[in-house]
Amino acid sequence: MKFSIYQSSRQGGRKYNQDRVAYSYSKESLLMVVADGMGGHSSGEIASKIAIEELAEFFRLTSRDTDAT
Helix, strand or coil: CCCCCCCCCCCCCCCCCCCEEEEEECCCCEEEEEECCCCCCCCHHHHHHHHHHHHHHHHHHHCCCCCCC
């Protein structure tokens, strides 16, 4: 499978960016994840990081082949 990925995120008017993006792939599948922070609420960056990590781990565990990255 061939693909190209471009990712960008903007902080906006906040002190830091809570958003996260990630991707993972195997020979047969591509997972692309966008996790939006919580609109500046406390710990939004932690929530989006956990979402990315959990989805990537689930993809790794359930992917049909074992070459998931």
